[in-house]
Amino acid sequence: MADAVPTNNELATLFASLVTQVTDLAAAVSTSTSSAPSATFALTPGQVKPDAVINYAVKQGTSQWDSGTKPLPTLCDLTSEHLTVFINELKSRTETQGWDKGAKALFTFTDSAGKDIDLISQYGLLTSKTIKDQTKDLVGTGTNVATRKAQNNMQAQTCLMNSLSPKAKALLLTHREDYTILAADASGAMQATIVAALMLKTMLKIATVDSKATTKTLRNNLNHLPEAMLMVKSDIELFHKYVFENVAQLNGRGEKFDDLVQALFDAYRQVGDVEFVRYMTNLEDDYQNDHNDMGEISDGDLRTKAEAKFNTLRTLQTWGSKSAADQKLIAMSSEISHLKGKLALAGRQYKSKSDKKGAAAAGGGAKLKNKKSGFNKSQQKEDEKWKKVPPKDGEPNTKTVKGKHWTWCIHHMAWGNHSVDECRLGKKRTTGFVANSANMADIGTTAASSAISQGLAYMATIANVAARDE
Numbered sequence: 001m002a003d004a005v006p007t008n009n010e011l012a013t014l015f016a017s018l019v020t021q022v023t024d025l026a027a028a029v030s031t032s033t034s035s036a037p038s039a040t041f042a043l044t045p046g047q048v049k050p051d052a053v054i055n056y057a058v059k060q061g062t063s064q065w066d067s068g069t070k071p072l073p074t075l076c077d078l079t080s081e082h083l084t085v086f087i088n089e090l091k092s093r094t095e096t097q098g099w100d101k102g103a104k105a106l107f108t109f110t111d112s113a114g115k116d117i118d119l120i121s122q123y124g125l126l127t128s129k130t131i132k133d134q135t136k137d138l139v140g141t142g143t144n145v146a147t148r149k150a151q152n153n154m155q156a157q158t159c160l161m162n163s164l165s166p167k168a169k170a171l172l173l174t175h176r177e178d179y180t181i182l183a184a185d186a187s188g189a190m191q192a193t194i195v196a197a198l199m200l201k202t203m204l205k206i207a208t209v210d211s212k213a214t215t216k217t218l219r220n221n222l223n224h225l226p227e228a229m230l231m232v233k234s235d236i237e238l239f240h241k242y243v244f245e246n247v248a249q250l251n252g253r254g255e256k257f258d259d260l261v262q263a264l265f266d267a268y269r270q271v272g273d274v275e276f277v278r279y280m281t282n283l284e285d286d287y288q289n290d291h292n293d294m295g296e297i298s299d300g301d302l303r304t305k306a307e308a309k310f311n312t313l314r315t316l317q318t319w320g321s322k323s324a325a326d327q328k329l330i331a332m333s334s335e336i337s338h339l340k341g342k343l344a345l346a347g348r349q350y351k352s353k354s355d356k357k358g359a360a361a362a363g364g365g366a367k368l369k370n371k372k373s374g375f376n377k378s379q380q381k382e383d384e385k386w387k388k389v390p391p392k393d394g395e396p397n398t399k400t401v402k403g404k405h406w407t408w409c410i411h412h413m414a415w416g417n418h419s420v421d422e423c424r425l426g427k428k429r430t431t432g433f434v435a436n437s438a439n440m441a442d443i444g445t446t447a448a449s450s451a452i453s454q455g456l457a458y459m460a461t462i463a464n465v466a467a468r469d470e
Contacts, residue, residue, distance in 0.1 A: 050101035054151050068097045068155035071162040078168040078206045084248040086163070090200075091120050099156055104149035106156055107197055109134050119197055123204045124215075124253030131197050132181065139193040140183030156196035160203065171206065178202045208249055218250045222257050225267035233421070234272045234320075236310035240303050247299075260299040261287065268306060274321050279309050387415045 006014075042048040046064060055061045072089040074082055093099075099106045100118075107119040109126055117125050137144040138153055164172060179198035185191045208214055221228070225243065232238045243264070250257055257263075265287070268280040283305065286294035313319040390408060391397055397408045399415075406415040411425040 044096045044098070046096055046098035047101055048098075050098040051104055051148055053148050064097070065155065068093070068099075069158040069162060072159070074163075075165045076163055076168055076203065076207070077165045078171055078203060080207050080245065080249065083204075083207050084245050087120060087248070087252075090160075090163075093159060094120065094156075097152070097155065099152045102148075104144070104147060104152055106149070106152050107200070109197070119200060122252060122254055123201060124208075124255075126201065128178065128198060128201050128205075131201055132195070135195045135197055136181065136183070138195060139181045140191065141186055142183075145185075153196050157194045157199050160196060160199050164203075172199075172203060175202050175206070204252075208252075215250065215253055215255055218246050218253075219255075219257065221246045222250070222260065222263060225263050226270045229267040229270045234270075236271070236307055239267065240307060243303070261297060261302055264299060264302055264306070272322075273313060273319055275313060275318065276306075276309055280306060388413070 045060070046068065054064055056065060072086065072093060074085045074089055076082070076086045094107060100108065109117055109119060109131055111117050111125060111130065119126055119131070136142055138150055139145065144150055161169065161172075179202045180192050180194050181198075182190055182192050222243070225239075228242055229239055232242065243260075247257060247260065265280065265284045268284075269277060271277055271280075283294060283302070286292050287297060289295075310319070313321075386401075387406075390413070391399075397420075399406055401415075404417070406417065407419050408414075409416045409418065409420055409423050411420070411423045416423075
């Protein structure tokens with residue numbers, strides 16, 4: 001039997017029922033939406049409700065633990081070499097995780113004058129005792145042993161330990177008592193609690209040896225930037241890294257270095273590239289005369305300009321170009337070296353008048369000559385000739401002869417198979433040069449004058465010998 005077809009009245013009743021259900025559902029959705037909590041603005045998940053306890057039982061909580069405790073990109077080796085980068089990375093992690101927010105901030109302390117000090121950026125202004133006195137709330141029965149601050153402390157100290165090199169980790173563990181506080185808990189049992197801020201202070205003390213002597217050393221480094229430029233052989237990027245690390249550590253102790261801009265200009269004048277020196281000298285003139293807004297330039301902006309010029313010259317492959325005067329000095333030194341070699345050979349031919357007479361009696365007047373192998377003698381003389389001829393102004397410092405690559409070495413004053421930077425003689429001279437930095441200003445002139453004087457004196461000696469022999 002077929003189903004009965006509903007009447008119009010039955011359809012109308014069913015429709016009315018459906019309308020009522022839809023209306024009730026819409027009202028329920030509206031009520032649910034209006035009662036939902038409003039979103040809290042934050043740049044990172046760690047900054048949301050920085051004083052609220054993290055629920056590690058849910059995925060969001062464990063994710064926050066993972067992101068907070070993973071090692072920083074640059075491992076700390078507890079030396080000052082990479083300290084600045086490490087501190088900047090820790091500062092970024094602190095902001096991301098919310099360790100510096102709210103009443104539970106980990107690394108902000110009050111000094112004796114009542115001023116708030118950030119341990120990360122001004123670590124030299126806080127003593128370990130000040131930090132220890134203001135972190136007792138994290139240990140024993142302190143007010144923050146079961147709060148977000150205690151969770152942040154655990155994250156931060158785990159992050160610091162994970163960010164140490166194996167050697168640094170072993171070293172830090174020998175100072176464990178410096179960053180651990182022993183206190184009784186609610187049951188009376190003694191508990192040792194690691195305090196992240198004390199751990200960081202200990203790490204920084206090991207890396208920088210906090211003392212007045214260290215501050216004096218940093219100032220001395222910045223007062224001798226021209227010598228530093230010579231030491232890094234005009235590598236602008238390496239020089240700027242050296243400056244930045246010294247300034248950052250000085251600032252971390254709450255100290256400043258006056259007139260860093262002028263100190264940089266003094267160093268740039270020592271760079272071994274004539275175009276770079278000319279460019280920086282023009283900038284210095286503008287700085288001294290307050291032209292083109294240079295009078296107010298910061299040391300950071302000046303370093304940016306210097307590095308841009310350095311990179312440009314390297315891209316053009318003209319870095320290291322010498323002035324005309326330098327080129328002439330190189331050529332003159334080469335000629336003196338070549339002449340000295342010839343004179344030395346002549347001097348060995350006539351060691352003394354008595355030697356000459358003895359040789360004449362024994363061999364019919366034969367001269368005493370420097371004996372050489374007769375094998376390929378013409379080629380040997382040809383090599384000795386061209387290897388001592390320096391490149392002329394504008395000519396490259398490298399060339400290929402008979403399939404071999406040759407480089408003009410300013411230390412040997414000859415063409416050789418090694419670069420200037422690889423030259424052992426140059427490295428030896430550089431070491432002695434830096435060790436005697438007090439005489440750096442006139443060492444070039446002195447060396448050249450000495451070479452010329454020695455050459456002239458040697459020629460006079462040989463001439464006198466030859467005159468006596470005739």
